[in-house]
Amino acid sequence: MSIHSTVAHDVPAFEWERRPRRRAWLQAIARFGARKPLGAAGIVIIMTMAAMAVLAPLVSPFDPNYVRAQDRLRPPDVPFFFGTDQLGRDVLSRIIWGARISLFVGFISVGIGTGAGSLLGIVSGYWGGAPDMFIQRGMDALMAFPTLILALVIMSVLGIGIANAMIAIGIVMAPQMGRVVRGAVLSVKQSQYVDAARAIGASDFRIVYQHIVPNVTAPVVILATAGLGTAILTEASLSFLGFGTPPNVASWGADLSSAGRAFLEQAPWLGLFPGIAISLAVLGFNLLGDALRDIWDPRLRASR
Numbered sequence: 001m002s003i004h005s006t007v008a009h010d011v012p013a014f015e016w017e018r019r020p021r022r023r024a025w026l027q028a029i030a031r032f033g034a035r036k037p038l039g040a041a042g043i044v045i046i047m048t049m050a051a052m053a054v055l056a057p058l059v060s061p062f063d064p065n066y067v068r069a070q071d072r073l074r075p076p077d078v079p080f081f082f083g084t085d086q087l088g089r090d091v092l093s094r095i096i097w098g099a100r101i102s103l104f105v106g107f108i109s110v111g112i113g114t115g116a117g118s119l120l121g122i123v124s125g126y127w128g129g130a131p132d133m134f135i136q137r138g139m140d141a142l143m144a145f146p147t148l149i150l151a152l153v154i155m156s157v158l159g160i161g162i163a164n165a166m167i168a169i170g171i172v173m174a175p176q177m178g179r180v181v182r183g184a185v186l187s188v189k190q191s192q193y194v195d196a197a198r199a200i201g202a203s204d205f206r207i208v209y210q211h212i213v214p215n216v217t218a219p220v221v222i223l224a225t226a227g228l229g230t231a232i233l234t235e236a237s238l239s240f241l242g243f244g245t246p247p248n249v250a251s252w253g254a255d256l257s258s259a260g261r262a263f264l265e266q267a268p269w270l271g272l273f274p275g276i277a278i279s280l281a282v283l284g285f286n287l288l289g290d291a292l293r294d295i296w297d298p299r300l301r302a303s304r
Helices: 003-010 013-035 037-054 091-127 129-143 147-158 162-188 192-199 204-240 252-263 269-296 298-302
Strands: none
Touching (some): 013 037, 037 269, 091 129, 091 204, 147 204, 204 252, 204 269
């Protein structure tokens, strides 16, 4: 039996295909970490919080809603490493479970804003005319309001709740995404390959699908990544003001609202640890978004 046939029998063919792919991914990650250490730090923060959210039932030391009257407002020590709140609930457990709400709301709301904003930006930039004028005036009206104020106005119409908070944050994020996509579409549709596609009789939808969408993906990903931090911060602000998650749901913003404001002087850890969690989440997504922007647009890196 030849050497080639022996290797073929010992190692299946798909293993040979999988190993180079795995090695290429590892090399790409290593290059990214070497080129953008701050971006790699952002990935570490995000992955840590994602793992914490997914494994919350396993890594949480206590039930986040279990009330211990005898342990209320206990300072950080063993076994309550982040202390307890005014009801005796473990703050560390509520931080871990709160990551689920923050990341879930962040990703869904960014998905809503990215989808709606990208669609409006493509329609506005590619077809122009009356649709462009109507869409841009609507975006101007929405962007005239501060982010939190606009979200509060939408929440006052839709009502209180996590689902409505995600819709409100998505609506707030859509105009900025639409503006970025519209600018990219205006640039791409003047390209020669788009003119060539029109010359051979390609339909508008085919041109948009094959040429416009692939070329606006990079700015959309960059803006969506940075927007995740904004979405998490906005959700925390809404929950802090009582418009987000209900009191029985572990949430960083809700914990700041229900406990931090009333007991901040007596128990400063009630505001300290949720605030640190929110800050780290926002920092992680901002670092990653900034690194992606530098990689995909070297002109911005050169201008710094």
